[in-house]
Amino acid sequence: MYIKVENHTGTKLPSKTENIIQGIIGNLPKEHTIGLERFKFVDLIVDPRVRTRSGQLPGLYHPKQGSQSAWAEIAIDALLPRSLPFYKRILPRLSYKNNLAVTLLSLVGQHYYLTFRHSIKKNQLESSVRSYVEKHLKLWHEKENRLLSRLFKPLQPTLERWAKSLRHRAAKAKD
Numbered sequence: 001m002y003i004k005v006e007n008h009t010g011t012k013l014p015s016k017t018e019n020i021i022q023g024i025i026g027n028l029p030k031e032h033t034i035g036l037e038r039f040k041f042v043d044l045i046v047d048p049r050v051r052t053r054s055g056q057l058p059g060l061y062h063p064k065q066g067s068q069s070a071w072a073e074i075a076i077d078a079l080l081p082r083s084l085p086f087y088k089r090i091l092p093r094l095s096y097k098n099n100l101a102v103t104l105l106s107l108v109g110q111h112y113y114l115t116f117r118h119s120i121k122k123n124q125l126e127s128s129v130r131s132y133v134e135k136h137l138k139l140w141h142e143k144e145n146r147l148l149s150r151l152f153k154p155l156q157p158t159l160e161r162w163a164k165s166l167r168h169r170a171a172k173a174k175d
Helices: 017-027 086-094 096-115 122-144 146-152 156-174
Strands: 004-007 036-042 059-062 070-075
Touching: 004 017, 017 096, 017 122, 036 096, 059 096, 070 096, 086 096, 096 122, 122 146
Parallel strands: 004 036, 036 070
Antiparallel strands: 059 070
16 A cells, blocks of 8 residues: 655655655555555654653654544654764664654554554553564564574574563563
8 A cells, every 4th residue: 555755844855765664564464554644754743732751752643533534744853863963863874764664663553553453442552552563573674684584583582582581680670
């Protein structure tokens, strides 16, 4: 399904941004994006209904209201900050594709759980969207990096056990 990408920023989007978006959306099941009309890139998300602690929100989902279809807003300044010195802008530029993928998957996950999964309660939404993003990001990463995923596939169970034990230790230390 083709979803429109609109650029409402003062600058040009990085090259192949629309191809990256369509590749990520193409990797998702089609029924998850039904009703999502467009992704709108803006410089900064300014919405009086949203209060953020850090000041920069990378994405905002707008559900269907009346005759207006559902759409999502993505802040380019949160993904690629322009106010930083050159040497501090290198890392966000290198991780742009992955950060965009996480933002898009979280917005599509919100759309999916708010539109199609009515059994999810409001307090379960955040954990459901997080697991949705992890699952689909892993699938997208395996599709993008086939050679690396084949090389690390035998090591994956061991790495996951280590991660689980580290999370358990961190939780124990926190208590």
